Structures are given as C-alpha cells and as structure tokens.
Amino acid sequence: MSRDMLGRDGKTKYCMACNRAVADQFSHCPQDGTLLVESSLVSEEELIGTLTQRYELSGRIDSHNTINFLLSDRELNRKVVAKVLRLTATFERDCERFERMAETLKKLNHPGIPKLIGQGNIREFPYLLLEFKEGQTLQALVKDRGKMKVTDVCKIFIQVCATLRHAHDRSIFHQELTAKDIICKENKDQKWEVAVIDFGKGKPLIHGDNRAQQLTEKGDIFGSAAVLAPEIFLGTQSVDALSNIYSIGCIMYFAVSGKYPYQAPNWMAVLHKHANSMPAPIFSAGYKTNADRKIEEVILRAMSKERDKRFENLTSLSKALQEVME
Numbered sequence: 001m002s003r004d005m006l007g008r009d010g011k012t013k014y015c016m017a018c019n020r021a022v023a024d025q026f027s028h029c030p031q032d033g034t035l036l037v038e039s040s041l042v043s044e045e046e047l048i049g050t051l052t053q054r055y056e057l058s059g060r061i062d063s064h065n066t067i068n069f070l071l072s073d074r075e076l077n078r079k080v081v082a083k084v085l086r087l088t089a090t091f092e093r094d095c096e097r098f099e100r101m102a103e104t105l106k107k108l109n110h111p112g113i114p115k116l117i118g119q120g121n122i123r124e125f126p127y128l129l130l131e132f133k134e135g136q137t138l139q140a141l142v143k144d145r146g147k148m149k150v151t152d153v154c155k156i157f158i159q160v161c162a163t164l165r166h167a168h169d170r171s172i173f174h175q176e177l178t179a180k181d182i183i184c185k186e187n188k189d190q191k192w193e194v195a196v197i198d199f200g201k202g203k204p205l206i207h208g209d210n211r212a213q214q215l216t217e218k219g220d221i222f223g224s225a226a227v228l229a230p231e232i233f234l235g236t237q238s239v240d241a242l243s244n245i246y247s248i249g250c251i252m253y254f255a256v257s258g259k260y261p262y263q264a265p266n267w268m269a270v271l272h273k274h275a276n277s278m279p280a281p282i283f284s285a286g287y288k289t290n291a292d293r294k295i296e297e298v299i300l301r302a303m304s305k306e307r308d309k310r311f312e313n314l315t316s317l318s319k320a321l322q323e324v325m326e
Contacts (some may be wrong), residue, residue, distance in 0.1 A: 050122050051082070051129075062086075065094050070132065079132035080117055085125050098126050104199055105130075107170050112163035112195045133195040135185030138255060142179065147258035150291045152192065154321040156184055157252055159194035161318040164248075167199065168241050168314065174199055175239065177247045178224045179254055225267035226260040227251055230275040230305055242307045245317060249302025249310075256295060257282045261303065279303065294324040 028035055051071070058079070059070035069082040085091070085098050105116035105128075118129040138156070142148060148156075160182060164174060174181070174196065183195040229246035231237035253261045261279035264270045279300070287293045298320045304310045311317040 046122050050120065050127075055080070055082075065090065079134075081114070081130045081132050082127050083130060084122065084127040087125070095126060098128070101199070102128055104172055107172065108167060108199060110163055110166040112159060113166070113199055114195065114197055133183045133197065135183040135193065135195070137180045138182040138184055138251065139179035141184055142255055142258060148255045150256060150289075150295045151325055152186075153252055153255045153295065154325050155192050156182070156194050156255070157248065158318050158321050159192065160196060160248065161314040161321070163194070163196045164241075164244060165314040165318075168244070172199065173239060173241065173244060176224070177244060177251070178227055179251050182251070225270040225274075226254075226262070228271065228274060230271075231307065233271050234275060237307065241313060242310055245302050245310050245314065246304075248317065249299050252295075252299045253279060253282060253303065256299070275305070291324050295321075298324060 054075055055071040055073055057069060058072050061068045061070075065086055065088050067084045067086055069084065071080050071082055072078075073080055085094055088094065102116060102119050105113070109115075114131040114133055116128060116130060120127060136144075164177075167174065176198065177196070181196055181198050183197060185193040187193065227247040227250035229239075229243040232239055232243055237243075250261055262270050262273035262277065264273055282296045282299065283292050287296075298317070301320075302310055302317060311320065
C-alpha cells in the first residue's frame with residue numbers, strides 16, 4: 001500500500017469488497033464506495049493478550065482467510081496452532097464454516113487428526129486453538145525430493161486411509177483434501193508419522209439440515225482443481241467417500257511422479273480433463289520393478305471416472321497398497 005493511503009498515525013481501515021487496506025481518515029473505500037471497517041487482522045499482541053501468558057508466540061503463516069499463529073504452551077511443553085479468521089468479503093460465510101470446523105473436530109479422536117484444544121473470539125474474529133502436527137506437507141516434500149519412493153507412498157497413504165476411515169465412520173468427509181493437507185514426518189528408522197489437517201472443510205456425508213446444504217451450495221466448488229473428482233464439479237453425484245478416494249488417487253499420482261495427472265493453462269481446463277481425459281502413464285519409460293506396475297494400477301483404479309470401478313472403500317484401497325509392498 002502506498003504512503004498516501006496510510007493515515008497520519010499509520011492506522012488503517014479495511015474494505016470487505018476489494019480486500020484493501022485504506023487510510024484511517026476515510027469512512028468509505030475510495031475505489032468502490034464500500035463502508036470501511038476498523039481492521040482486517042488480529043495483531044500478535046491481541047492474540048497473546050487473549051490467551052494470557054500461557055503461550056509464547058513462535059511464528060505465523062498468513063493465508064487468504066486465516067492467520068495461523070504457532071504458539072508454545074509453557075504449561076504443557078507443547079506446540080499449538082491458533083487459527084484466526086481474518087476479515088474478507090466472505091467473512092459471514094467463513095464464520096459459519098469456522099463454527100462447523102469446531103463441531104467437526106469435536107467428533108474426531110484419532111492420532112492422525114489435530115485435536116481441538118479450545119475456541120473463542122478476539123473482537124469479532126473467531127479463533128480455534130489446535131494441536132500442532134510436526135512435519136512437512138506432502139506438497140513440500142514432493143517439491144523437495146522431486147518424487148517419492150513407491151514404498152514411502154504406500155506407507156504414507158495407508159495411514160491417510162486409516163485417518164480418513166475414522167472420519168468416514170462418523171459420516172464426515174474431507175471436502176478439500178490436497179497434498180497440502182497431508183503432514184508427513186519421517187523418523188530415523190524410516191517410519192512415517194502422518195496427519196491429515198483442515199478437517200473443518202469437511203461436511204456430513206448425509207445432510208440432514210438446510211444449514212449444512214446452504215454452506216455447500218451446488219455452484220460452490222471447493223478443493224483444488226488438480227485433485228477434484230469429476231462428479232463434484234459436474235454435479236452428477238453428491239460428494240462422498242468415493243470422491244475422497246478419487247482425490248487420494250490424484251495425490252498419489254503426484255507423489256510418485258512429481259506432477260499432477262492433468263496439466264492445463266487454467267483450472268477450468270484442468271476440470272475438463274478430469275471429466276474427459278485419461279492421465280499419462282506414470283512410468284512412461286517402463287516399469288523398473290513389479291511394485292511400479294502395481295502402484296500404477298492402484299492409482300488408476302482410484303482415479304477411475306466411473307465411480308463403481310474405484311475401490312469400494314478405504315479399507316480395500318489400504319489393502320491394495322499393502323500388497324504393493326509385498
């Protein structure tokens with residue numbers, strides 16, 4: 001923001017229509033005339049003041065609609081994440097989803113899912129206090145390594161299946177599963193600790209109330225286009241566990257090959273390929289091992305465009321991955 005847009009004391013207001021900071025002396029956005037609000041962000045001082053002196057700030061990551069503060073819990077000697085909603089044009093809808101996130105996490109109790117520790121508000125901004133999971137996102141891990149070993153992919157996704165199965169058994173579906181939502185930590189003995197985050201983006205598999213349906217309108221496409229099951233954006237089927245299995249197949253393709261199955265200039269073209277094209281072979285130069293052949297068969301079955309040709313559930317997918325390593 002330029003200096004002439006700052007107030008004399010450095011204070012700013014915020015336009016919810018154009019997501020722009022504006023000098024404090026303005027009452028309406030000079031760009032579009034929208035009434036300005038006091039602030040779009042929660043400061044570090046406000047956060048620590050709200051959470052008392054129990055927590056020490058050790059880092060922060062900003063995203064489009066949240067600020068994620070990494071905190072050290074002095075009493076229990078652990079790290080936690082404070083996920084604070086920021087003010088955007090979709091703030092009202094985001095608040096409803098944030099509340100749904102809390103309600104979702106209260107129903108889940110699995111070592112591969114961050115626990116909800118607490119929740120509250122700082123001014124008008126809701127926050128969630130979550131267990132911190134050590135490790136890298138799978139997205140970052142593949143970027144660092146170029147691609148993953150087949151055995152490592154199997155070990156990681158067997159755990160992903162177990163974690164998601166815990167949620168599916170409670171009629172909770174991770175609506176926006178991507179490689180960024182899978183946290184991986186490799187131990188010295190080459191064993192993996194895996195967690196799945198952002199379950200709050202999930203929703204009940206069976207909707208029993210209008211409120212749930214309003215939050216997931218038919219025209220509202222969630223998730224990354226790179227891994228989105230075709231039936232979701234085509235609107236031909238309600239989202240369910242089989243859509244999750246399709247996304248897992250796409251993410252495994254990415255982990256094994258280092259690239260996503262469908263490449264295109266924009267997300268609409270990518271979605272079109274999900275619906276109408278077949279992915280390129282993962283091992284275009286041929287299979288070096290029997291495991292290469294088997295993992296490709298597993299991935300392509302999970303990514304089948306015909307839902308009834310995919311693995312029928314996460315248990316059968318997990319079993320197939322176990323067989324790849326045998």
